[in-house]
Amino acid sequence: MVMEDQALVSKVISGDKQAFMLLIKRHERIVAHMIGRLIKHDGEREELCQDVFLRVYEKLHEFSFQSKLSTWIATIAYRFAINHLRKKKILLSDIPEEESFTSHFVEDENPESIASEQDMNSFVLNLIDQLPVQYKTVLTLYHVESMNYKEIGEITNMPEGTVKNYLFRARNLLKEKVTKYLGKEELL
């Protein structure tokens, strides 16, 4: 795959339009998943994905194959998503204080999540949506893209230990909420 990527990258750099389209087709899935999970507004997602690939094209000559091409593209997508959220002044600074965030997240029963409780899938998806951006990113890359801690760390610029911690903590937070819901369901 690395050899294939190298040949593809060389072709794109030399101006092969078809090669660039192939590169997009190969990696649009991971970009769509990252942007799709981090950006809520449907109308902004596609344009942002396009911006990611335009940046990929612009910077491709700087790519030195120190990592996988998909990891490098995912890094660009992650940065674009974060910058977009910053521009929109959406709070994403740091993970909220553990204690307060946990209690807020577990106890909070906003109408949106209650409405979704009819269906477990949409209930969990709704909960994921309420998690901090860093948690959502780690969950998506680990579970959907099957990436390891090292690769996720490269993309998010976080130490492997932090990635692992966020992954377990995010799933634990979801579990607390789902357990509460399942407990309620059993009482009915």
Add this chain to the structure above:
Amino acid sequence: MTHDDELQHKIEQGDFSSLPPDNIDIKSYQEIFKVLNTTPEYTLPDNFANKVVARLEHQNKRNISFEYFWFGFGLILLLASLIVSLSYTSFKLDLGFMKSLAPLKHLAPFKGVFIFGALFVLLLNFLDHRFIKNKKTV
């Protein structure tokens, strides 16, 4: 590793043998893993790659127009500066100095032109690097 981390790890590995049956935490984690492992609904349209390439081509065209603009602007500036320099230094074209043994002596009165010329070329180079990026065409 906490008990909860261990639980997550075992469920992820599919190792249910050592886990108690009908445990609500396990049931919750199973539901969560099921959703987490599902591919997100959001997908890009089939013609996404075409759209990106079309945008890239449009950008390239725009960049080429900008390059021509700056090239023209640079030429006009160069011409204007030449006219201003000539008018201020009363420079007269005299190729005879080439035959002279000490040509630099003849050029000395026009040192202002040469200093300005050098500075101006530096300015043009700066503008060139600052505003005109060498975009490769697709």
